[in-house]
Amino acid sequence: MLIAFEHVGMTVSNMDRAVAFYCDLLGLTLAQRNEVDRGEIGFFDTGAGMLEVFAPEAPTVDRFRDVPLHEAGIRHLTFAYSDLAEVLGRLEAAGVEVIEGPRDARNTPLIKQLAFVRDPDGIMVELIERGEGR
Template sequence: MSSYIIPAQTRIGHVHLKVSDLDRALAFYCDLLGFSLITTYGKEAAFISAGGYHHHIGLNTWYSKDAPPAPVRAAGLFHTAILYPTRRDLAVALQRLIEAKYPITGASDHGVSEALYLNDPDRNGVELYWDRPMDQWPRKPDGSIDMYTHSLDLEDLLSEI
């Protein structure tokens, strides 16, 4: 292996998910989470985004129409992480989930970020999170990041609204 290091400006551009019911997936990602529908490919695929980007999430039924969710104990995507710009934005997302009575599977403070965990209707894992400013990230004595998993205080998060 070479000592090549990927450029620091590199970003994950989008995720493309197999879903069993496109309308149900769009209801979750657009109606509940607030993404905008950018375009569809017939009745089999849709592309959604935040802020008008060509797509952050692709949804398709090409190989999965009416299929059951993938087994939890199988190789594959663990979760899609959706980064919110501020803590208040994450709080608004939490409030929307609560109002919709949508189940949350976890809520964690990782030191570098605060995160909510849930599953989309096809049981694809979804993380909703915001990053603390880098100068607030916990560090080990050697300067490396000291991430952890503590319970997230949801009442404190909701106080941002």
């Protein structure tokens, strides 16, 4: 029997920058950070699941590549907030790249408003306020 979504894993170029973005700016909690074989790993708690972040000791060269709609793959991460304007203002003040929004969502029973930003490695992150149906 399924009990919960546990975590999704990703690779970043620098763990300190990932902690600054995901914890300091987005509000996730750093649950664990350890040196591992060939790099460093961190688990960032959202309160409803974890984000596993791996930073290799060898420098990463390429930024994240957006997955085209005709290819299989993960397109973005999504985090829900009680006040989208507040978190978006904090990100803009920190110089975070805003791709889109804020705007009203199309699937309003689930999502009221949304915005898209990029993390320090170019990974697309969606920020939402939940709709009345959630």
